[in-house]
Amino acid sequence: MKLVLERREMLSPMLRFSAPVASIGVALFVAGFFLLASGVNPLLAYREIIVEALGSGYGLSETLVKATPLIFAGLGVSLAFRMQIWNIGAEGQIYMGAMGATWVALFSGIHNHWLMLLAMFVAAFLCGGLWAGVAGILRAYWQVNEVIVTLLMNYIAILGVDYLVYGPWKDPNGFNFPLTAQFSDAARLTEYFNTRMHSGFFLALFCALVLYVFMERTVWGYEIKVIGNNQNAAQYAGMNTRTAIFAVLFLSGAIAGIAGFSEVAGLQHRLQHGISPGYGYTAIIIAWLAKRSAIGVVIVAFLMGVILVGGDSLQIMWQLPVAFVYAFQGLILFFLLAADFFIIYRLKLIRGSSHV
Amino acid sequence: MFEILLDATVKAGTPILFATLGAIINERAGIINLGIEGLMLVGALAGFAGTYLSGSLLVGVVLAFCATFIAGSIHALITVQLRGNQIVSGLALTMFGVGITALFGKGMVGKTIVGFERVAIPGLSKIPIIGKAFFNQDLLVYFSFLLVFLIWFFFYRTRWGLAMRSVGQNPAAADTCGFSVSKYRFLAVTVGSGFVGIGGAYLSLASTPMWIENMTAGRGWIAVALVIFASWSSPRAMFGAYLFGGITAMQLRFQAMGTNVSAHVLQMLPYIFTIIVLVISTVRLQKGGNQQPEGLGLPYDREDRK
Amino acid sequence: MTDILQINNIRKTFPGVVALDDVSFTVGRGEIHTLLGENGAGKSTLMNVLTGLYHPDCGNITIAGEAVHFTSPRDSIRCGIGMVHQHFMLVPAHSVFENILLALEKVPNFFNRKVYKEKINQIIAEFDLDLDLDTPVWKLSIGAQQWIELIKLLLRDCQLLILDEPTAVLTPQETERLFSVLNRLKGQGKSIIFISHKMREVMEISDSVTILKKGRSVTTLERGNFDEAKLAALMIGNDKIPEWEKSGQVEDVDVLDIQSLSVQNDRGLADLDDFNLQLKKGEILGIAGVAGNGQKALAEVLTGLKKATHGKIMAGGEDITNSDAKDSYIAGISHVPEDRKAIGIAPDMSVADNLIMKNFKGNAFTNWIFQNKAAIHQNGAAKVKQFDIKAGPAGTPVRYLSGGNIQKVIIARELSEQPNVLVALYPTRGLDIGSAEYVHQVIVDGTKRGMSTILIAEDLDELLKLSDRIAVMFRGKLIGYVDPTNTTRETIGLMMSGVTPEVVA
Secondary structure, eight states: OEEEEEEOSSOOHHHHHHHHHHHHHHHHHHHHHHHHHTTOOHHHHHHHHHHHHHSSHHHHHHHHHHHHHHHHHHHHHHHHHTTTOOOOOHHHHHHHHHHHHHHHHHHSOOOOHHHHHHHHHHHHHHHHHHHHHHHHHHHHHHOOOHHHHHHHHHHHHHHHHHHHHHTTTOOTTSTTOSBOOOOOGGGOOOBOTTSSOBTHHHHHHHHHHHHHHHHHHBHHHHHHHHHHHOHHHHHHTTOOHHHHHHHHHHHHHHHHHHHHHHIIIIIISSOBTTSSSSHHHHHHHHHHHTTTOHHHHHHHHHHHHHHHHHHHHHHHHHOOOTTHHHHHHHHHHHHHHHHHHHHHEEEEEEOOOBOO | OHHHHHHHHHHHHHHHHHHHHHHHHHHHTTOOOTTHHHHHHHHHHHHHHHHHHHSOHHHHHHHHHHHHHHHHHHHHIIIIISOOOHHHHHHHHHHHHHHHHHHHHGGGTTOOOOOOOOEEOTTGGGSTTHHHHHHEEOHHHHHHHHHHHHHHHHHHHSHHHHHHHHHHHOHHHHHHTTOOHHHHHHHHHHHHHHHHHHHHHHIIIIISSSOOTTTTTTHHHHHHHHHHHTTTOHHHHHHHHHHHHHHHHHHHHHHHHTOSSOHHHHHHHHHHHHHHHHHHHHHHHHHSOOOSOTTTTOOOOTTOOO | OOOSEEEEEEEEEETTEEEEEEEEEEEOTTOEEEEEOOTTSSHHHHHHHHTTSSOOSEEEEEETTEEEBOSSHHHHHHTTEEEEOSSOOOOTTSBHHHHHHHHOSSOOSSOOHHHHHHHHHHHHHHTTOOOOTTSBGGGSOHHHHHHHHHHHHHHTTOSEEEEESGGGGSOHHHHHHHHHHHHHHHHTTOEEEEEEOOHHHHHHHOSEEEEEETTEEEEEEETTSOOHHHHHHHHHTTOOOOOOOOOOOOEEEEEEEEEEEEEEOTTSOEEEEEEEEEEEETOEEEEEOOTTSSHHHHHHHHTTSSOOSEEEEEETTEEOTTOTHHHHHEEEEEOOGGGIIIIIOOTTSBHHHHHTTTTTTSGGGEETTEEOHHHHHHHHHHHHHHTTOOOOSTTOBGGGSOHHHHHHHHHHHHHTTOOSEEEEESTTTTOOHHHHHHHHHHHHHHHHTTOEEEEEOSOHHHHHHHOSEEEEEETTEEEEEEOGGGOOHHHHHHHHTTOOOSSOO
16 A cells, blocks of 8 residues: 555635644644743743733733734735745845934934824835845846845845944944934834834734735736746736836835834834844745735734744743744744645555566 | 965855755755755754763764754655745744754853864875865864765766756656655755754854854855855865855954954955855856756656646 | 556546546557557556556556556566657756666666766667767757667667657658667567557558547557558547638738848757748748747747847838837747646636736726726636636636636637737647637638738648648748648658758749
């Protein structure tokens, strides 16, 4: 007897929906063993995560605070995914967006609140977009692997921001900490309910809506879908795939850049070392988990927000390193990929091999 | 001065060399592995912990190989057996590696070991200028020289190597000749990952004999880029790794000399350099016959009707 | 002596398709056994089962009297079966030597290059071939690549050789050479399964013929019991082939004038080399030639997928070589079996979405920057009805359609813009008779409203039946024109091998 694989004729919607849920479940289960190995009771830890992230109004607001940059970055990465382009550089694009917004906030001299916010937004949009656009041009015109370029540019962006906050932009009154001066009130987003939650969250939801309409209703969305589905067919139909590749990577980076704007204007009110603790990487998982949907990005980003808030409290309670969250995210992806396999194929028994 | 710089070049290039060689083995068989960064960390931690607990550097290196072999088999299982997306699986492997080493490495932070020491090769190390840099190094450096040759020999002078290259180029052709595509791919990913792990161990056992969270700092990604620069050939990987090592060595040298340029800006150099090299080598590949394995990144499904 | 191969009641299904449905036949020793069937009759699938690439759902295979169950090509190789696949199983980047070595059994891991090179060179000399072992395979002609495939089997000492449409890529003269080699192998007691749908070749070489139709083995006939008419009747069955009236409306006006056009491929070699062609209004111009002699490049340069390095494409006195005007003037159906899904459609999108792919920015389907979904759906429904596309419920991804229906989607899209010129590249390859006839009908109907067609096909019968004129291509050049009503297959065959005819009709 031997097991062979067979492609399923039609993909079952039931499986499609349950697979991501199941893979998160299995990942939690396996991560439990790693927690056990480092001396933490996983049940207590998971309870702690739920209570901290969802158990109180404040916890929920913190979850939304974390979800905000994740929604932006996740939308950016998933836009590129639609065209089979891999933007692994959302992290760097967040930093660049934050840098652009900070530059406007500190040095533009604008006093009007709305004008200031608009200028910061545009600066972040452009900085993030151009940063990713470099990879876009390289990919569109010379077929340079965008995965490697966007990724290496993360390191450059982070070092660039470090250069600024350790050097020229350092707050003279900051006790030598690597951060800039605080923004004026004109450069701050509205905060709500006495929590850290700010209007960036609603901007993120709006952004998801715009992107949904863009992809599902406009001619550009159609073009992106065709190119993403079959680049040869798109060229054959007369679409300019080069322009599209650049435009999509630019937009993808620009949206991630808005996350940088939202972080400095809504939350930190200054630029500082480590402004994003890896939101750009988490965004890749969000985009992959959400498959093709902007709405999916919002939902998964919220889930990841829960994990991040919970992860912070694990760090405080059990001194677990924050990076543990990465291990968990890696596990989710592994199990999701494995689940995909069983969505597409089914196992079948056949008679075994025998020959002369 | 030049000798010191060359010496630092080899030291800085060796971990990247191991990682690039490992990645080349992966890609030769048709599997993209973006988990190199995570694998290097696993190797670094396993190597350090093995040495710390046993007191033997050899145990550390062997453990680094084994740990990354196992970590690599996750990627192999997903991409070869389950035909999953190679890019996502590799990214997941990197994330997993970063996270898991942070978790388990907590207890190793601040511990010290005696790292690899220099062993001069009699005669060769007396060659002027290059002798000291290349032949007064530690054993792992010599092992990397050997590995460059062995990998070349394997791919171009043995039947297994021919089969593995064919699997990466045209899996259907290898399959119809009776070679098991999945077996060759699985082996390439796991063994290749093992060598990546030794590259990680070089960081924690020779470069700086200690464990620091996330101590690879992007070297794994640079290795991924160097594979293209090396056009999938092991001797050229050596050249690429040392070129990169040279930039790093110079940057460190500048810092030590105390220039006015910010350390942060200097630290950007290797990444900028890698991107430039990547662009140049990609363009060059397209002009002269492309040497990228044609089956790279594509899962093989025997019954898939195209 | 037992028969070398016996196949009983083999069945193989793919998702949504029954590729083989109860196939049985027997091959004797020292016999050339032809499998005859139309495209899509299941010949290639059957051979993939026989070489262990596919698992049959049921049925059994007996080799030299013993039942076998192949789970991989390795099992099949061990039983002495070797196959030259229609799509060669070669590694283009590797040298001839490496490709052949890969196929050899019992080569030690640390092998002696010299010994094996000598061994291979012996065979090359024996069959009087011109092959350099160190050349990378991609530099060789398709014909030479096929010899490599054959050498692989000979060195492996196969007892049963399977050749899947080997003559599709050969000139008639090369075909003769192949046949003499096959007859020699037959003399050595080897058995050969020869797959073809070209009746004349089948008549020439076969000892016995098994006819496959729609996945079933219809019957097996021994030499002496069959002739062309009988085989054709069995192969096609009761499907009637209506005779076409040629359009007869050709006006003596050049709609396209291609002047010394050159196109290079990715490897810098010339696909088209100083190529000239004139297309008249309302004409169906057939292009004959062995596959790989620049037909694809011609279609691609005309439809804007490739850029010309030299030369001009003139339309009504206007140079449209690299102009955007070309897009609205020429429509192309680029269609090769392996390319249908690869370049013709976006497989995961719906039929309606695929139908607007060339005109998605047009006013009919947009409101400002937004898509007019209602119009798109309406257009989809209308085209599905008009072209009789079996597309399943609305919104079904095109990938789930059959080959014939995918081709109809592509044709519906290409013709929806009322083009002046249609470039059809192998438009009926891989289609069943019904769909193929439909495609012919659409092309002939087009000429009635003044459309000119460049019809690139490999089946001479198809070309002879439809074309007003036939142009023959060889190595990227135009060899000459022939009049289909006043020519012989031999003339075309000679021209396909590069011989310039003294008398061009």
